[in-house]
Amino acid sequence: MPVTDVTTDADDLTMTVTADFAAPIERVWNAYSDPRQLERFWGPPGWPATFTAWDHTVGGRAVYTMNGPRGEKSTGVWEFLAIEEPHRFEVLDSFADEHGKPLDGFPAQRMSFTFDSTPEGTRMVTTSHFDSVDALEQVVEMGQVEGIKMAMGQLDAVLQDLRDYAQGKGTRVELLDDTHVRITRLVEGPRELVWRAHFEPDLIRQWMLGPDGWEMTECIAATEVGQSYRNSWAPVGDTEGEPFGFEGEALLIDAPRRAVTTERMRGMPTETVNDLSLYEEDGATLVTVLIEYPDKETRDMILATGMADGMEASFARLERELLAV
Structure with missing residues (x-):
């Protein structure tokens, strides 16, 4: 399992996930900048994602839907706030309806992804920023920590030749x-x-x-x-x-x-x-x-x-x- 640490900080209103991959930084970056590759791991097992819109530019949007095993659907939207290839990108991640409109009552989170080369490959640190302790606790209770761990466990298969x-x-x-x-x-x-x-x-x-x-x-x-x-x-x-x-x-x-x-x-x-x-x-x-x-x-x-x-x-x-x- 590539995830080595998950930390929630109620004072800073953040959740930080650290993962290590045995692949060069350019390869990991490509996996996160190509919607067809993202679909293979963005979403925990049993909830694969389908990206229906993809504008990989600052100010652009990506829309994805995770599809559950019994026909359940959960849609989200990324708004790209920063892109610094191949070291960093930042998005505003929101729950959305089937048309990509953010849902009221569900917490949005600003997510920062950073990639650094290591002797073994690449270390990725994902930091999610929340507006309140309630918002942080809500996504934890919804299972986001375990979902991220399980989703990252699928990335190894994407990074290597099959x-x-x-x-x-x-x-x-x-x-x-x-x-x-x-x-x-x-x-x-x-x-x-x-x-x-x-x-x-x-x-x-x-x-x-x-x-x-x-x-x-x-x-x-x-x-x-x-x-x-x-x-x-x-x-x-x-x-x-x-x-x-x-x-x-x-x-x-x-x-x-x-x-x-x-x-x-x-x-x-x-x-x-x-x-x-x-x-x-x-x-x-x-x-x-x-x-x-x-x-x-x-x-x-x-x-x-x-x-x-x-x-x-x-x-x-x-x-x-x-x-x-």
């Missing part, structure tokens, strides 16, 4: 907090095909099988919001194990980029929310699944089943059976 970041590292599991897990896997193939492999039953049956010795006995896909899906598996031949299945509903579909579904094991009341996103770069696709569990105990129980190993076997089969042809 293959340098993920190739050969298999299925990676990151514990973000007690109830959120992020799973990433780079697959060698275009995003459109990877998306189809997740949502077309004829393709799903060819790779989403977990370890060898299992077969998919039922596959009903959900391709529109509100639809239900069902997947079932059973052991083949001498393979040990009991048949099982998962089912759920589609909460958000944004083909071929993102899909959010609920998931529960057949016959069990426990439900998770699975947020799938696909990002393509130079012919490779980074598959990211953000899973929200109801509690830490459920998270640990499910991870202990060897879920990640089963996913890795499936992803390897996906590359071998579908993407290599």
Whole structure:
């Protein structure tokens, strides 16, 4: 996690975040001055941002909307107050309605971003200035501290070439907090095909099988919001194990980029929310699944089943059976 320190100061009415990145200052600056790169990390996991306006000049404005897993939206506006490439920029950040008009009753904050070269790369210090203690406390209570930490945790993937970041590292599991897990896997193939492999039953049956010795006995896909899906598996031949299945509903579909579904094991009341996103770069696709569990105990129980190993076997089969042809 690149964030090394978060400090709130009620006397100075500031919140300061310090983060270190293993990338040169020009590369980090580029990530903050390109809306397409910003969209990959501005917003915590599960709330990716979309910038709909971008005027990167002093006095210019940027408008972005963070999109929650259940269709929630939160819009903000940056007004650029200062730009000193590649060392500093400053914005007035305000909550806004869908038209980009600042909302009454929600605190605005002046945010200063500074970038300094270090022997290891770049240190970024972000200082947010507030008009009152109430405004500072309001954004803390809204979860901005944790949101910033989690958003910054996504920037490493943006700063590196995608293959340098993920190739050969298999299925990676990151514990973000007690109830959120992020799973990433780079697959060698275009995003459109990877998306189809997740949502077309004829393709799903060819790779989403977990370890060898299992077969998919039922596959009903959900391709529109509100639809239900069902997947079932059973052991083949001498393979040990009991048949099982998962089912759920589609909460958000944004083909071929993102899909959010609920998931529960057949016959069990426990439900998770699975947020799938696909990002393509130079012919490779980074598959990211953000899973929200109801509690830490459920998270640990499910991870202990060897879920990640089963996913890795499936992803390897996906590359071998579908993407290599």
